[in-house]
Amino acid sequence: MLLAVEAGEMLQDALPRTLDGAGIDAREAALATELVYGTLRRTRELDERLGAATHRPMGAQRPPVRWLLRLGAYQLLFSRIPPHAAVNETVALCARWVPSARGFVNAALRSLRPGPGVSALPPWLRQRWVSRYGRLGAEAMEAWAVVAPPLTLRVNRLRASRQEVAERLRAAGHAVRPTSWAGDGLRLLGAGRVQALPGWADGLFAVQDEAAMLVGEAAGPLAGRRVLEVGTGRGGKLGHLYERMGGAGEIWGVDSSEPRIRAAQATMTRLGHRGVNLVVRDAREPWPEREGWADCVVVDAPCTGLGVIARRPDILRRIDPRAPARHRVLELELLQAAGRLVRPGGLIVYAVCSLEPEEGESVVASFRRLFPAYRPEPAREGPVPWEHFEVAPGQYASLPYRDGTDGFFIARLRRDPERESAPG
Numbered sequence: 572m573l574l575a576v577e578a579g580e581m582l583q584d585a586l587p588r589t590l591d592g593a594g595i596d597a598r599e600a601a602l603a604t605e606l607v608y609g610t611l612r613r614t615r616e617l618d619e620r621l622g623a624a625t626h627r628p629m630g631a632q633r634p635p636v637r638w639l640l641r642l643g644a645y646q647l648l649f650s651r652i653p654p655h656a657a658v659n660e661t662v663a664l665c666a667r668w669v670p671s672a673r674g675f676v677n678a679a680l681r682s683l684r685p686g687p688g689v690s691a692l693p694p695w696l697r698q699r700w701v702s703r704y705g706r707l708g709a710e711a712m713e714a715w716a717v718v719a720p721p722l723t724l725r726v727n728r729l730r731a732s733r734q735e736v737a738e739r740l741r742a743a744g745h746a747v748r749p750t751s752w753a754g755d756g757l758r759l760l761g762a763g764r765v766q767a768l769p770g771w772a773d774g775l776f777a778v779q780d781e782a783a784m785l786v787g788e789a790a791g792p793l794a795g796r797r798v799l800e801v802g803t804g805r806g807g808k809l810g811h812l813y814e815r816m817g818g819a820g821e822i823w824g825v826d827s828s829e830p831r832i833r834a835a836q837a838t839m840t841r842l843g844h845r846g847v848n849l850v851v852r853d854a855r856e857p858w859p860e861r862e863g864w865a866d867c868v869v870v871d872a873p874c875t876g877l878g879v880i881a882r883r884p885d886i887l888r889r890i891d892p893r894a895p896a897r898h899r900v901l902e903l904e905l906l907q908a909a910g911r912l913v914r915p916g917g918l919i920v921y922a923v924c925s926l927e928p929e930e931g932e933s934v935v936a937s938f939r940r941l942f943p944a945y946r947p948e949p950a951r952e953g954p955v956p957w958e959h960f961e962v963a964p965g966q967y968a969s970l971p972y973r974d975g976t977d978g979f980f981i982a983r984l985r986r987d988p989e990r991e992s993a994p995g
């Protein structure tokens with residue numbers, strides 16, 4: 572998995588691809604997952620320690636040796652695995668991958684020593700966050716980035732209540748509590764494989780972070796409405812929108828990736844959500860049949876993902892200082908295209924799992940210059956205390972270290988029929 576990530580595969584794809592066919596039991600799969608995630612979250616610190624132990628920069632090692640060293644070092648420095656087992660297992664793995672490096676790996680791991688903490692963030696990102704959140708805030712973001720976040724479930728309210736699902740999970744021995752901000756969520760501690768939880772096969776819930784649930788909540792009441800999501804992916808938020816519509820109305824999900832639309836179809840089937848329209852298309856292209864059609868368009872734009880690095884630590888391996896500005900281009904294009912799909916009086920909810928201003932506030936400002944008919948509209952309804960998240964009228968941000976959620980930016984933009992002179 573680590574080598575696949577090094578070669579450019581996303582961890583969220585490499586993980587199931589590898590574990591599903593591995594023929595190992597749930598506990599071994601959980602351990603493998605924790606080791607891979609931990610090694611990726613702590614790579615910078617591991618490299619520092621290993622560099623000191625081997626007197627060579629880690630960049631000079633061949634990839635399999637580099638990853639074996641990191642995997643072994645992670646176990647020695649950050650896990651409760653007994654040191655002799657960590658070293659022996661790593662050397663045994665080395666015998667399979669690079670037999671000639673066995674002695675070197677063994678010696679390097681045995682001379683490994685703990686040292687002062689090293690930031691998990693690349694220096695440019697650390698500097699960026701110090702400027703924005705202050706030194707203490709940036710440190711809190713770093714502390715968040717290296718710890719596994721809790722597993723959060725969104726209860727499928729069309730099939731069960733939050734209370735019912737919580738009781739069922741507790742009866743199976745799981746520690747569960749309601750989410751702090753979102754109305755449909757449950758938090759689990761030490762849950763293991765989600766597919767093994769009671770109620771999974773019956774579609775009683777989906778895995779979704781609480782901040783992602785706020786996106787669905789920001790769409791306001793949806794029963795009987797025409798709803799369209801741009802960037803549906805595997806259908807996380809689309810399922811929530813369907814549930815909030817009460818299954819009444821018309822719903823479309825659009826994504827440019829065919830495999831993701833197929834995955835979204837499977838998600839809808841498992842949850843029992845019928846009649847969802849899923850389309851593979853580039854949402855930047857004109858769509859004349861849908862212009863002025865939707866009551867609500869949710870734009871879940873592909874972003875840097877800097878608000879979800881605790882869940883997807885491989886993101887830090889690919890990111891560079893220009894990434895936020897680069898992502899901004901596609902984000903604005905998708906928002907512009909969405910601006911044409913909403914009917915006068917309808918709503919756009921724009922969301923990114925990043926707190927970088929280029930991808931949030933700045934995209935909204937540029938969009939409003941191009942589409943003056945849209946005005947920000949504060950959210951008022953539902954269980955969410957929106958004032959807590961408000962960064963500007965109609966704009967919201969969840970802060971991981973403050974809120975215990977992923978970092979999301981969300982904006983609500985209403986197409987005002989009275990300012991309709993020149994849309995687009």
Ligand SMILES: C[S@@+](CC[C@H](N)C(=O)[O-])C[C@H]1O[C@@H](n2cnc3c(N)ncnc32)[C@H](O)[C@@H]1O
Binds near residue numbers: 827
């Ligand atoms: C943030 S992810 C979506 C996550 C998903 N909505 C969920 O809640 O699980 C953004 C999605 O936008 C899609 N995307 C990227 N470029 C696109 C384009 N030009 N048109 C449509 N979808 C696009 C990506 O394939 C990706 O699935």
